[in-house]
Amino acid sequence: CTVIFTRIATKDLHKPISILFCNLAFSDLFTSFSGFWISTLFITNPDITIFGSKDMLAPYALYTMSILSTIYNLVSIGIERYLAVAESMRTRFRAARNHSVAAVLINWVLAFFLGCLPLMGWNCLHRRKNLSVLYSPFCVDYLIFITIPNIVVAAFIIPLFTYLRIIIILRKRKLRMKACGQATGTYKSAEIQVARTSIFIWLLALISYAPFFAGVIFDATNHQCHADLYPGIYIFRNCTAMLITMNCLGNPIIYTLKAKPLGDKLKALKCLSTNRVRACTL
Secondary structure (H helix, E strand, C coil): CHHHHHHHHCHHHCCHHHHHHHHHHHHHHHHHHHHHHHHHHHHHCHHHHHHCCHHHHHHHHHHHHHHHHHHHHHHHHHHHHHHHHHCCCCCCHHHHHHHHHHHHHHHHHHHHHHHCCCCCCCCCCCCCCCECCCCCCCEHHHHHHHHHHHHHHHHHHHHHHHHHHHHHHHHHHHHHHHHCCCCCHHHHHHHHHHHHHHHHHHHHHHHHHHHHHHHHHHHHHCCCCHHHHCCHHHHHHHHHHHHHHHHHHHHHHHHHHCCHHHHHHHHHHHCCHHHHHHHHHC
16 A cells, blocks of 8 residues: 555656556555455354355455456566566657556456456356365366466466566676676666566565465365365465465565665655655655
């Protein structure tokens, strides 16, 4: 919420990448809200989160939609960063901003459609065959359909390839400048910062979503009933949900709070009217 309010209240942060950052914060907010909803249901009636119920369809659908939106936003941010480096700011600001708005709309439409498939009928409420043990009443084939292209490809492979390409481009430009006898201190600093941030981004996604994907693979290969797996596998399920929530906490730190302009704006918004001149200067 702090990231969202700061970016909305500050006009000079309404840049294309800031639109993606703000939308990422919205996605993380929805993920936390849906996780809180599921936790409340678990506290009030634990059986429906273990054996499945119609009441779990809506919170699980919202949870899936918010996670997918977060993943798509992370991919969009990586692609935007890659285009900014590869095109060397050739694209006009207005066109790039329109692209960011279009990317946000496409991300939410795709996440909403895929997340609401169980509400449209792709669930195992009335049939026990192919029923997910961890996320009843979801079907195992639906979970595989969601996780393999979105978590494995979109969350792991595409960001890894994108940020490696950014680092390679910066490295080539630094070597080209060095061959021409130009100073490379700025490029070296930028290369180190991008490499460090890219590693944090990829490791955070890997730590957050890999256990959830492992749980889906276990779900697909498991042939035991709920009673035989209780309580160990459900403790593991809760741990995967906590890791996804930690991803929602890590995203603002890596993407926004580490950015110096946003940090300056956060400090400026806390000041009283005596510091407004300094805030405007920033």
